[in-house]
Amino acid sequence: MPVATFILPASLALQLLSAAAPAAKSAPKAVPAKPTVTAKRAAPVYAQATAEKLIGPALTDGHAYARLAELTDGIGPRLSGSPGAEAAVQWALRSFKADGVKAWLEPVKVPHWVRGEASGEVLASERTRGHPLALLALGGSPPTAPEGLTAEVVEVTSLEQLESLGAAVKGKFVFFNHTMTVAADYGRFAGLRSRGPAAAAKHGAVGALVRSLATASLRTPHTGATNFPSEGPRIPAASVATEDADLLHRLLAGGPVRVKLMLGSSELPDADSSNVVAEIRGREKPQEIVLIGAHLDSWDVGTGAHDDGAGVVMVMEAARLIAKLPQAPRRTVRVVLFMNEENGLRGGRAYAEAHAAELPRHVGALEMDAGGGRPVSVSVRAGEGGQDLLRPWLPPLTALGVTQFSAREAGGADISPLMPARVPFFGVEVDSSRYFDVHHTEADTLDKVDPQDLARSTAAVAWMTYALAEMPGTLTRPEAPAPRGPAPVTVPAQQSKTSGN
Amino acid sequence: MPVATFILPASLALQLLSAAAPAAKSAPKAVPAKPTVTAKRAAPVYAQATAEKLIGPALTDGHAYARLAELTDGIGPRLSGSPGAEAAVQWALRSFKADGVKAWLEPVKVPHWVRGEASGEVLASERTRGHPLALLALGGSPPTAPEGLTAEVVEVTSLEQLESLGAAVKGKFVFFNHTMTVAADYGRFAGLRSRGPAAAAKHGAVGALVRSLATASLRTPHTGATNFPSEGPRIPAASVATEDADLLHRLLAGGPVRVKLMLGSSELPDADSSNVVAEIRGREKPQEIVLIGAHLDSWDVGTGAHDDGAGVVMVMEAARLIAKLPQAPRRTVRVVLFMNEENGLRGGRAYAEAHAAELPRHVGALEMDAGGGRPVSVSVRAGEGGQDLLRPWLPPLTALGVTQFSAREAGGADISPLMPARVPFFGVEVDSSRYFDVHHTEADTLDKVDPQDLARSTAAVAWMTYALAEMPGTLTRPEAPAPRGPAPVTVPAQQSKTSGN
Known part of the structure; x- marks a missing residue:
């Protein structure tokens, strides 16, 4: 193109x-x-030559996809605290330097959860000879006893229903079932995974089984973080494939169902890790920072190609291409590859704390974390006039399929700690309709990312980053979010429905 | 409807x-x-009331799906020689009797292969930190040594290419890659699985990895039988998920790749098992037999819902509904639930041998073994005039979507031993475009079968079976197939592309 x-x-x-x-x-x-x-x-607010120098290579040089292959085929999974995560940190640092982009590490202490072995089965009864369950421990789950945990299953479809059952779940597995069918359902049901097990534990349940948050399945369990408040009870929790959730539901229609679960997970002491930060210093207003981020960690199943390898290479490529321009943009472009989005958000918090003094000078922040799909729109979260300021910069993206603004505000889990400082957000929204086919599964591998889609989104990110860094004005700052009470969840419950966590 | x-x-x-x-x-x-x-x-050759009595209940009573749930949720996988297979035999016998259909068992000695544990990995090299492989042992594969088998990988895309490499594969894994994308490709590439490992062994390869024969994958390996001639060498052989095949291909582009494989399979002594045979005696020509079959065994992964639980319940339902008619059709309808289609075809052969004297009086044979999809056409394999004889019986199937004959001849693995006796075949062809999404995988479970599609195909099978048993004339007998040389494969290589094996 x-x-x-x-x-x-x-x-x-x-x-x-x-x-x-x-x-x-x-x-x-x-x-x-x-x-x-x-x-x-005839009337661009930008130099067309610059659009060509950013978008042309992104669409033609195959660099983003090749880099994604290095990260996924070469390094593989990279859960916080794992050797893969550390290898990814070193790879990113090396890659930025090879691109001529100044880069450094910033320390982050991360949780160090290790999956271990896992298995489960529906036990034989009058109605079945029994079945193995396709399952994955949820991140943060404690282990079962080595001989496993056997109990009857109680099905609920909401946290409210669980509350109404109360002590009736004592001594049982709570099975959280739901009706997710499309990507847009993720936000409605993700709380069952992130908060359900803790709520079940509070009522005396001995374990939790959560239907995978999936838009496709071939007996494919989807993992993800579950959160227990530090003071409450913790119970073994696993996600089951949608097929196995359907099986449990059918069997439960006929009478009691007993399940045996074995999880060998362990929580090791917090590990030393890093955010990888890179920067292209602005030519006129270097003190003003446009932050573009993604998360370098992934789950320990699959190779995190969509989540969030694609976002990582998009923002790395944006920096590489901007660094090659004849002159730097007005403002500083800073890339942050966050560590620990998936099971702690420690990197996002560490960045906000370490750079607190600079946040008033952060004029925009973007996080790419909805997979490597094609770009569909530009999003913004700012005060008055945000879209008006960005609109004149959209024409070079027309042929990529981006002609309008998203109805949704820009955001991202790792940049959410910047909200109290009223940092404006911008984003390139991608087609994530198939994202939850593979999200947090063994199937999130390079082959699922379409090279053309990735190239187009990379081009759009490079261009919009340049726009924020070069435009004469800046986005007005949004209102600070309303203060919240203490939440038991690690990741904000109001998280955008296509965020990685 | x-x-x-x-x-x-x-x-x-x-x-x-x-x-x-x-x-x-x-x-x-x-x-x-x-x-x-x-x-x-205005001119049917049949009594419309009969069409209603067969098709009406099949479309409305939900009996086929409920029975499929008993077989899949209740009994589960049923590989030849396993307790599941024996449970399925007893279930079928009980069910026929409950339906008022006379049924009995006929003995079949079956192979008794047990999968055991399996794992594999791409070993670390300069280009990768290593990867686990999503794989399944192929049925019939010998085990590796307990410590596993480690060797370099050589990729081929055809048996011809393997022959041209010859001794170059000595001491290596032969990796059979291919380009299957749609169901119609199955026939082109199934030989890589069934015959590739034996061919690789002949040239001194130590193991074989076969890209799954799949039309969809979420790291989903597809098993299936591989065949070693009794006199030749046998090597461990596994299928890998398409994603892992793609990974091997990418890594091989950069240099040598080493894989470690561990298979814990075992071949036990042949086991005693049975074909389940049931019969509705014809009212006028009881000595003339219309055989309708499916295979009761399945692979040991998933629950064999499409392969071949769907076929089993279609023919069982056809018999149940025909048995409830006010009078039996002219000829005898015989249901045969074959044992061991998947890894030996012993049931199909045993039936042909045990009933050799009767085969001249088999006026038609059908086997349903392409999944539980909607019916799309009627097929026939007979001498002159077969379609003309059946055509007047098609109108009741119009509203089910069946208005024409298939361009393909009717057939089936288990009824193929009836070909030398020139038994005419008929069939109801179903939509199998998504069959290879789940075929021979953990994902072949009840939820994949659409109740409406199953009901329609069941209705079509019941009706066409009645047609063959009631029509005044019979299909002329086809030519006997040309005699073949001894083949090293258990299942004929010319097997219909959507057959179960």
Whole structure:
């Protein structure tokens, strides 16, 4: 998808814009006055040559996909505290330096949960000879006793239903079932995974089984973090494949069902890890920072290609391409590869704490963490006029399929700790309709990422990052979020439905 | 989908047909002479009431799906020689008796292969930190040594390429890669699984890895039988998920790849098992037999819902519904639930041997073994005039989506031993476009079968079975197949592409 050659200095473009507007107004009434494509292209607020230098290579050089192969095929899974996570940190540091982008590590203490072995089965009864269960321990789950945990199963479909059952779940497995069918359902049901087991434990349940948060399944369990408040009881918790959830539901319709679960997980002492930070210093306003981020950690199943290898290479590529421009943009572009988005958000919090003094000078922050799908829109979270400020920068993205703003505000788990400092957010929204086919599963592998989609989203991220760093004005700062009471969950419950966690 | 009430004795219908034809010919030219739907319906060769009694319940009573749940949820996997297979035999016998259909067991000695544990990994190298492989031992594979088998990998995409490499594969894993993307590709590539490992062993390979024969994958390995000639070397052989095949291919592009494989399979002495045979004796020509079959065994992963639980319940239901008719059809309907289609075809062979004297009186044989999809056509394998004989019986299937004959001949693995006796075959072809998403995997479970599709195919099987058993004439017998040389494969290589094996 080559980009047409149309070079026009920004200053001249602005003159043409001024000149063109009155001319259009004086046109005879018989001729429609709406601006033509040509008229629009005659008045960019940016240098077309820069759009070409960022978008052209992103669409043609295959660099993002090759880098994603290094991260997924080469390094593989990278759960916080694991050797894979450390290897990814070193790889990222090396890669930034190879790109000529200044980079360094910032320390983060991370949880160090290790999955171990896991198995489970429906025990034989009058209605079945028994079945193995396709399951994965949820991140943060304690182990069962080595001989396993056997109990009857109680099905609920909401936290409210669990509350109404109360002590009736004592001594049992609570089985959280739900009706997720499409990606947009994730936000509705993710609380069953993140908060359900703790709520079940509070009522005396001995274990929890959660239907996978999935839009496709071939006996494919989806892991993810579950959270226990530090003072409450902790019980073994696993996700089961949707097929196995359906099986439990069918068997429960006929009478009691007993399950045996064995989890060999362990929680080791917190480990030393790092955020990887890289920077291209601004040419005019280096003190103003445009942050672009993604999370370097992944789950320990699959290779985290969509979650969040794709986001990682998009922002790394954006920095590499911006660093190759003849001159740096006005403001500083800072890349942050956060550690521990998946099961702790320690990297996001560490960044916000370490850079607290700088946050008033963060003029924009983006996090890519919804997979490597094609770009569909630009999002923003700012005070008044945010979209108006960005709109003139959208035309180079038209051929990539991005012509409008998302109805949703920009955001991301790792940048959410920047909200109290009123940092404006921007984003490139991608098609994540198939994201939950593989999210947090063994199937999140390189082959699931389409090279063309990844290239287009990389191009859009590079361009929008440049826009924020180069535009004359800055986004007005949004209101600070309302203060919240203490929440038992590690990740905010109001998390965007396509965020990684 | 209720069936319209339109009762007309077959004899009267034939009179009306004779009367109507000349009338149509003498119509004025201005009126199109093509028969109308009404004219067609005025002349059935069957009693409409019978069509209603077979098709109506099949579409509305949910019995086929409920029975499939008993077989899959209740009994589960049923590999030859396993307790599940024996439980399925007893279940089928009980069920036929409950339906008022006379049933008995016929002995079959079956192979008794047990999967055991399996694991594998790509070992670390300069290009990768290593990866676990999603794999399943192929049925019939010998085990590795307990400490595993480690060797370099050589990729081939055809048996011809393997032959040209010859001794170059000595001491290595041969990795059989291919480009299956749609169900119709199965026949092209299934030989890599069934015959590839034996061919690799002949050239001194120490192991074989076969890309799964799959049309969808979420790190989903597909098992299946591999065959070693009794006199040749046997090597451990496993199927790998398509994702892992892609990974091996990518890594091999960069240099040598070493894999470690551990298989704990074992081949126990042949076990005693059974075909389950059931029969509705014909009212006029009981010595003439219409055989309808499916295979009761399944692989040991998943619960064999599509392969071949769906086929089993279709033919059981056909018998149940025919047995409930006010009078039996002219000929005997015999149901055979074959044992050991998947890894030996012993049941199909045992039936042909035990009933050799009767085979000249088998006037038709059907095997349902392409999953529980919706019916799409009727197939036949007979001498001259087969389609013409069946065509007048198709109208009741119109609303089920069956209006035509398949371009493909009817067939089935278990009935293939009837070919030398020139038994005519008929069949109901089903939509198997998604069959290879789950075929021979952990994901072949009840939820994958659509109740409506299953009901429609069940109705079509019941009706076509009745047609063969009731029609005045019989299919002419096809030519016997050309004799073949001794083949090293257990299942004929020319097997229909959607057959179960």
